[in-house]
Amino acid sequence: KSLAIVGCPFSGGQPRAGVDQGPIHLIHAGLPKQLEELGWKVHFDGHHQFEDVSAAIGPDSPIGKLKNPRRVSKVCEEVAKVVGEHAKNGQLPVTLGGDHSLAMGTISGTFEKYPDACVVWVDAHADINTTDTTDSGNIHGMPVSFLLGLGEKVEEFKWVKPVLKPSRLVYIGLRDVDAGEKRILKENNIKAFSMHEVDKYGIGKVVEMALDHVNPNRDRPIHLSFDVDALDPTVAPSTGTPVRGGLTFREGHYICEAIYETGCLVALDIMEVNPSLRDAESVRQTVAVGCSLARSALGETLL
Ligand SMILES: N[C@@]1(C(=O)O)CN(C[C@@H]2CCCCN2)C[C@@H]1CCC[B-](O)(O)O
Ligand SMILES: [Mn+2]
Ligand SMILES: [Mn+2]
Ligand SMILES: [Mn+2]
Numbered sequence: 399k400s401l402a403i404v405g406c407p408f409s410g411g412q413p414r415a416g417v418d419q420g421p422i423h424l425i426h427a428g429l430p431k432q433l434e435e436l437g438w439k440v441h442f443d444g445h446h447q448f449e450d451v452s453a454a455i456g457p458d459s460p461i462g463k464l465k466n467p468r469r470v471s472k473v474c475e476e477v478a479k480v481v482g483e484h485a486k487n488g489q490l491p492v493t494l495g496g497d498h499s500l501a502m503g504t505i506s507g508t509f510e511k512y513p514d515a516c517v518v519w520v521d522a523h524a525d526i527n528t529t530d531t532t533d534s535g536n537i538h539g540m541p542v543s544f545l546l547g548l549g550e551k552v553e554e555f556k557w558v559k560p561v562l563k564p565s566r567l568v569y570i571g572l573r574d575v576d577a578g579e580k581r582i583l584k585e586n587n588i589k590a591f592s593m594h595e596v597d598k599y600g601i602g603k604v605v606e607m608a609l610d611h612v613n614p615n616r617d618r619p620i621h622l623s624f625d626v627d628a629l630d631p632t633v634a635p636s637t638g639t640p641v642r643g644g645l646t647f648r649e650g651h652y653i654c655e656a657i658y659e660t661g662c663l664v665a666l667d668i669m670e671v672n673p674s675l676r677d678a679e680s681v682r683q684t685v686a687v688g689c690s691l692a693r694s695a696l697g698e699t700l701l
Contacts, residue, residue, distance in 0.1 A: 399437065399438055399439070399490070400439035400440070400441060400488065400489045400490070401433060401438045401439070401440060401489055401490040401491070401492050401696065402440075402441040402442070402484035402487075402489040402490070403429070403430055403433075403440060403441070403442040403492050404477065404480055404481060404484065404491050404492065404494070404504075405421030405422070405424075405425060405442075405494050405496075406421060406477055406493055406494060406495055406496035406500050406503075407419065407421050407496060408473050408495070408497065408500055409496070409497055410458075410465075410466035410470045410473065410497070410499070410537070411466070411470050411497035411498065411500070411536060411537040411538030411541075412497045412499075412537075412539075412638055412639075413465070413536060414638045414672060414674075414675070415674060416672045416673060416674025416675060417495065417496060417497050417638055417670060417671070417672040417674075418496060419672075419673050420494060420495055420669075420670070420671035420672060420673060420688075421494040421495070421496060423671065423673040423681070424668065424671065424685055424688050424689055425442075425494070427685050427686060427688075428689070429494075429688075429689045429692060430442050432689060432692075432693055433492070433692070433693065433696055436693060436696055436697050436698055437697070438490075438696060438697075441484070441489050454472075455468050455469045455472055460535065461552065461554060462529055462535075463529065463532055463533075463534075463535035464529060464532075464535050464537060464540075464552065465535045465536060465537065466537070467537070467552070467554045467555075468554060470499050470502075470537045471554045471555050471557070473500070473503070474499060474500060474502040474503035474506075474558075475503065475557050476503070477493070477500055477502075477503025477504060477507065478502075478503040478504070478506035478507040478510075478557075479507070480507070481503060481504050481506075481507025481665065482506070482507035482508075482510035482511060483507075484507075485507060485508060485510065485511035485512070485665065486510070486511050490663065490664060490665065490666070490696075491504065491507065491665050491666070492665075492666045492668070492692060492696070493665075493666070493667045493668070493669075494668055494671075494688075495667065495668065495669035495670055495671065496669060496670075497538040497638070497669065497670060498521070498525055498538040498541060498623075498625050498667075498669045498670055499537040499538040499540070499541050500541075500667070500669065501525070501541045501542075501545075501623050501667055501669065502541040502545060502555075502558055504621070504623070504665060504667050505517060505541075505545050505561070505562065505621055505623065505665075506545070506558060506561060507665075508619070508621045508664060508665040509559075509561035509562070511664075512619035512621075512664055513561070514618055514619065515566065515618060515619040515620065515621050515664065515665075516566040516567070516568070516612035516613050516618045516619070516620055516621070517545075517562060517566060517567045517612070517620075517623060518568055518570065518612070518620060518621070518622050518623070518653075518657060519542065519567065519568070519570075519623050519625075520571050520622070520624045520625065520628045520645075520650070520653055521569065521571055521623075521624075521625035521627065521628045522571055522572065522573050522574050522625070522627045522628055522639070522640075522641040522644055523539065523572070523574050523575065523579075523625070523627070523639065523641075524569060524572060524575045524576075524579040524582075524583060525538065525539055525540065525541050525542050525625075526540070526542040526543045526546075526548070526579050526582050526583065526588075527539045527576060527578060527579055527582075528540065528548050528549025528550065528578070528582070529549055529550050529552060530549055530550065530578070531549070531576065531579065531581075532578075533576065538638075538670075539576075542562070542567070544558045545558065545560070545561060545562040546560060546562050546563075546567070546586070547559075547560025548582065564586040564587060564588050565587075565611075565612070566612055566618075567588055567589070567612065568588075568589045568591070568608040568609075568611050568612045569588070569589070569590040569591060569592075570591045570596070570604060570605070570608055570628070570653060571591075571592070571593060571628035571644065571645050572590050572591070572592040572593070573592055573593045573641055573643055573644065574639075574641040575592075589608070589611045591604045591607065591608055593643055593645075596645065596649065601648075601649040601652045601653065602656075605652065605653055605656045605657075606656075609656075609660065613662065616660050616661075616662060617662070618662060619662055619663075619664040619665075620657055620662040620663050620664060621664060621665040621666075622653075622654070622657050622663060622665070622666050622667070622695055623667040623669065624650075624653075624654070624666070624667060624668055624669065624691055624695070625637075625669045625670045626668065626669065626670050626671055626687065626688055626691070627639055627640055627641060627670055628645050628650065629644050629645045629646075629647070629650045630642070630643065630644035630645060630646060631644065633645070633647045633650070633683075633687060634671075634683070634684045634687050634688075635675070635676045635680040635683065635684055636671065636672050636673055636674075636675045636676045636680050636681045636683075636684035636685075637670045637671065637684065638670055638672050639670075647687065650687070650691060651690065651694045654691050654692075654694035654695035655694045655695075655698075655699065655700075657695060658694065658695055663696075666692065666695050666696070668688050668691060668692050671684055671685060672684075
């Protein structure tokens, strides 16, 4: 079994400097070796290519409210190619962010090889704003709407195909969803297990219900897109948009372990680790959690 680490040093989907350094911190913490020790053949071709693309863009004035639209679009298009290539080569792409706008690229890449895939989106946020509903104009709050083909088309993003169907998407960990996003979730009947459901049913039942919804026979490829801000800020403090009342360390890891157990995982994103936020110990802790979540999603067990 082989995987490819795709480091994406990219921060253009949001305003806080430093999230582009997430990949190098996860790699320097030893993630490639840790995954080899789990028995994976690890392909790791560095992450320079995205910086080149990004630097080549030049001035990137907003389009409507959208910030850095050309950089985000170009980088995500490049990520889609790289992830799709690895998937076609039979290597499970492990994408390290970088902000969550990158999931436009990773999920597009996954669906090239696995058109019948489903997406488990673990996050405090729904990341489903359209050009009409976004307040911030930060594109890391929008990738899911582009992947679903919702809202007005944006010429700059015409390469993003509406590969994702609402019935193939499920959320776990939501607790900071904008009013417009709540409307979109309802209108599209998108299944979401917020922290209220996690409290009510427990994480074991929530993951079972989530998978029953998008993958009833456990035979569909799963793309797990994990935003570390799904975890409580005491667990993963160094992230750009922390929200209290999040998943415990174990709840986060249980999701990854349970998805690995299905045998259906075909792609993993570990997003929004920002090593320039908070103190050194918080950074170390957040990076360590990012590595640990990846290991759990890729077969590390407690016994
Ligand atoms: N919906 C958001 C957007 O900017 O669109 C607004 N929100 C911050 C906002 C602060 C004030 C109270 C309401 N929430 C962040 C979120 C995007 C998170 C992107 B992710 O990738 O980190 O999940
Ligand atoms: Mn490669
Ligand atoms: Mn996110
Ligand atoms: Mn988030």
